[in-house]
Amino acid sequence: MNRAVVLVVVVILLSALVVSLAGAWLSRGELEQQATKQVETMARLVASELDDKLALRLETLSHVAESFTMDEAVLGARARILIRQQTALQHLFDGLYLIDAEGRVLSEYPEAFQQVGVNVSHRDYFQDASRFLTPVISQPFVSSYQDQPAVMVAAPVFDHRQKFIGIIGGALRLGGETFMQEFANTRIGETGYLGVATRSGVTLAHGRTGAVMVPVRVENPVLTAAMEGFEGTRQTQNGNGDKTIMSVQQMDQVPWFVAAVWPAREAYAPITRMADGFVWTLLAVIAVIAPVALLTFRRLMAPLTTLGQQINERHLGIRTAPVQVAGGREIGQVAEIFNTVMDERDEVLGSLADREAFFRSLTQSAPIGIVQSDVLGRIEFVNPAFECLIGRPGSELQHTHLMSGVYEADQAEVIRGWRQALKNHEVFRGRFRIPSQGERELIWADVMTAVIDTPDKTLGSITVVRDISHQLEVEEALREEQQRAESILGVLQEGVLMVDVEGRIRYANQAACQFLGTGGDCVQQNFFNLVTIRDGDTPLGHQAFLTGANVDSLYATLDNRSGERFDIDLTMLHVRQGRHNERMVFVIRDDSERRREEERLSWEATHDSLTQLLNRRAFSASLVKCLAAVPQQSVSSVLMLIDLDHFKPVNDEGGHLLGDDLLKRLAALFADTVRKADTVARLGGDEFGIILPGCGLERAQTLAEAIRAGVQALRIQQDGRDFGVTASIGLTELSPNDSGPREVMARADEGSYIAKSRGRNAVVVVPVPEDEQPPSA
Template sequence: MGSLANRAVALVVVAIILTALLVTVAGFLLSRSELEQQARNQVETIATLIAGELDDKLALRLEALNHVAQNLTMSGDVLNTRARILIRRQTALEHLFDAVYLIDENGLVIAENPEDYRQAGLDVSNREYFQRISSTLTPVISEPYISHYQEKPAIMVAAPIFDHRQRFIGVIGGAIALDGNNFLDQFINIRIGTTGYLGVATRSGFVVVDQRDHQPMAPVRVANPVLRDAMEGFEGTLETRNSNGEKTIMSVQQLTQVPWFVSASWPAREALAPITRTVDAFVWILLLVILLIAPVALWRFRRLMAPLKTLGIQIRERHLGMRSDPVDVAGGKEIRQVAEIFNTVTDERDEVLVSLAEREAFFRSLTQSAPIGIVQTDVLGRIEFANPAFEAIVGKPAEDLTYSYLADRVDSADRQEAIAGWKNAIRSQSVFRGRLRLAAPDRVIWADVMTAAIQTPEKALGTITVVRDISHELEVEEALKTEQQRAETILRVLQEGVLMVDVEGVIRFANDAACRLLGIEGECVLRNFFQLVTIETEERELTAQEFLSGDDLDSLYVTLRNSLGVPFPIDLTMLHIRQGREDERLVFVLRDDSDRRRQEERLSWEATHDSLTHLLNRRAFNASLVRCLGEAGRQEARSVLMLIDLDYFKPVNDEGGHLLGDDLLKRLAELFKESVRQSDTVARLGGDEFGIILPACGMARAQALAERIRADVEALRIEHDGRSFGVTTSIGLTELTPEDSGPREVMARADEGSYIAKSRGRNTVVVVPSPPAG
């Protein structure tokens, strides 16, 4: 190594190796970061597109069903009578759904298309979608469920149907099979690379579509933290590990139409495979270059030592930009080698500068289209760059934001905390994360904020801040908390007995209600369920083996005789969990049927009676009127309809208060009931309007009765706070004839009589004759 040529050769080889390693490491890190970001963007874009398309398709189907429901305005009887014809006319829905159903107000399927689904007469009142739509009276998209037909997973898109009085009379629903040939099946064919996969799941924890195992309604793998967060409303792109422990890039996008989310996953080994292959190729090329250059450099360096001054001049000219061509001097191989190295380094520098410029342009383009706010500030906190997403969040254009202080965009209540956090991030070279309120022109916005310092080893250059609007997420979280509290309250007061047993019959879980039904004081876990009770139908006793090997049971009415020999009429439901496996479990739900019967009787009474006066309501009154009309042709004396409209009732409510008005209505109800026969029908039709049906009464007796009621009401007074309150009545009478087409015609005549009575000064009885027989 005493020779300058040998030292130069060694130096050249070492320089090439170090330069190549530096370029390799830098290129590897930069390329890996860029490739990883591109992979994240690609996965996120696919998840966003799929989520958007799913939302569009679900919205289309929901809107189509709602449009059809609005065009089905008719009475409930007409809907039941023409159900099959109506459902066949909805040809447009056949292309949107696997099956279309018409369901009456009680939850019974009255028609379906296609008819080979054989669902007519099926009771779906216990389905989640029917309970939601009958309580909210708005269109819904259901959670996934197992359909009664072929027991396959499906979802139901449903809309309520109302009659002309906007009364709920039924539901039109479209079923979409999760494993059928429909728009959900199209997503199975979308691939991410070779090993990437897509999935659609509900926030309640069930798979809708999964490209890997194609098992709809399978539980979501909550062991994956990204999926677990997605079920809580998380949306974004993160690195995680799949069920095989393999590093994976996963993007989650929430749907707006339904509480579902789309997950797109791409194994990192495939996503980053190009950079690995590039590094391997570069290493082999580097070894080949070294093997070729080292002997050539040793041979040429001894002969080409050119004048160093000429070389220096050319290098200086190239450095100052006075020379655009590469340095080219004659001389020994040492000088030529230096010239070649200089030219190589210069070219690489130009390439790096071009690459940096391209990356900066790429960063600018990426931030412009990013869905979250991105803000760059100087060390004083003045905004140098803000992307459109941040402009939209704070409601200010870029020209108003540039060179203004970022802290001014924070609500005054959180401003000091934000400033302190940003200063600490710059000082400690850490990342500040916080949840802040941002001041917008017309509202306050909650945002997740993350700030990191931009700095070199010598000094800080500023900060980069990422802002995500979470106002809607907080509203959703609050709604979810409310729903969770409601569910917990329901569970605390649940009266049904619920227990779970293993294949040996040993009780693994039981609530207090179940233990009471079994006749056990205290804890009944680890006792044998089938040894404690006998379960009998009307025909025979059911055995433990029948439960284990049979299908799920839904609302089977049985008699349960507990360990004390006490019999209970039970509505029994039994479900298999993990059927056929060693850890199979049976879940029994035991409902005391006597309570249900009493509840049905109470509900039946409430459905036909007015809660204040305990008189019949309008629905029961109309039913009685229809029956009476049907008997009109067989009666010697005509039946009479009496409509009573109270006069001056509003001043009683306004001046005496609603409690006084309610008391007056109850006294009037007692007066009406005491004035008529046992066979007569008295009802409160709504507000201050009452109706009386007088079967086979005759108009003369009915008119005398109406005059007596009018006089008794006029005489009724209530004393309150030193004042006397009372009302009078405007009464319309009309006969029921065989020629009447229905209750509406008779009601219209009687109503006309009450209006005429009011026009004559109120406190009057008016008889409206029936039209002559035609």
């Protein structure tokens, strides 16, 4: 009873402790979520505001650059006045610079920087803005004025003919009291801070250390992931080794990211105080409740001692009357249940003899062999079916050991299995050979032995024996047929597998498992979870195959869980369709080689083998599509024909290999000069064509001049001689009234002939005839 009292008290204490711990754990989880959301919100707000400020500066600077449409000489003469007039930019940037096309600073504001005349052509922001001709925000750099860290926002400046004549740049200092530091000085709680860095690993602002232009701490895995594009919130450690909550938000305007950091010690301070309160409250409850529970429980459980004594006397036979105990209702119920159990036990023992007689009469007519043995394994009874099975009468088997009837070669394994079953309190099951004096000297038997137990003792065992010799012969024949079929399927290159209605694989050869990417055996796995099959862009799932008809030679793609993709020829057959044991048989053939051959032939039919550019047939098809889209275009499309000058002497004097090399270099020059969306083709010999959709004639002329200059500058040396060519280029706009590609090609060809007649190495624009011009609005 004392142990029960202690147990109840311990349970009460443990329950209180579990409730307290659960409350603290749930509160901590809620607090962690709130802290995480707060850090995420701060990072998102700061990143958004910083994006807005950079977007405002970039947009304002681009607008000012667009207003500087003047001659390059005028830009140089008025540079100082133009910079001093940009009041709006002066408020947005820490410094303004006007730089000519060669990278020389023409003017600055404030003039105290003394950067006029300095050449900045080596700076990344100048090279990017002059190369791509678009506004840029530079990577952080150390300026030549007092070695201050800064970021440059630059926009290209064009003259009236859209020629690049320079850039206007606005510098943003990273040190000191700048708008970047205003963000960094923002606090999360009392000790949380913000940081801004580039994906290339340079710190722009740090709210804890104030560091600028130092490498990002790559020891922090969250910062390393942020440089690779990660966004989100994780727990990590700062440079001092303190645990922190860090939220990363990538910026849209530039490849930067904002990191909001809140020390976990401060974020979780409320839950620490709450946990201390829980502990003290629990100790107070224990001090009051434990003594009261101990005294009350001892008083309530006292009648159990009397009950235990009466039960023991009834079990030993000293007491014959039912047990009677005064006490609570629960103890009275225990006494009543015990009395009822004892009465039922007496009834069971009284009917045991009747049951045994019934068992023996039942086994006499059973069709399978039944053997009863005592606790030592000696046979006490066998039925006629078992006598017939082994060809011996029951009188000869009486008192012989049960294991003596097992074939000698199988006895060791059977004894091992029997002992294991007894140890685990299980029914022994086995298949082994039994000597017989009947038609067969040895028969294979399926044997099941169970121990006969009563509440008081073990009475022996009952064994059921079934002859399975014929069954095993049939199974062996079926197994040989199955092995033969699997051997045939195993050497096939095609994947063959069978799945049930739930998609579980029932059979698959090795080739099928390779398609599925499982590496080894894929049986019992779900086929439709391992692969994704698509007919074109349409995925074919479990229901599509299950409810659809048979599939014969479907060309599809198969993606497996290893990330491999196969072009396949798929066949699927239903077996026992509509029944509960329906199966689907899939045959998968690798169709990649045939498709690659089709792609190769298609590519060769549309491309020039020497230059890898489109050929004349593919170029004509593209021109037809472009002509069809002309009525819907707001900016005109342009056709450019390029006819090389003096190419025949290169072939005659340098050789055809030199001529081929020159053509390949020119093809690369044309493709690199124009846009990705433009169409470049070799029309034959030394003639090339370029389609510039939605380009506009003015821009097309600029590209043509760049190509002409590039062709003229391209020289190849061989045997101490320089070889090169020039280009006669014809341009014409595509008109909605053009009847077809021949008419447009004729106008552009006319331009190249005119260029040759004027001395070659020129660009000539052939306008659309007046009667073909579209009517003005």
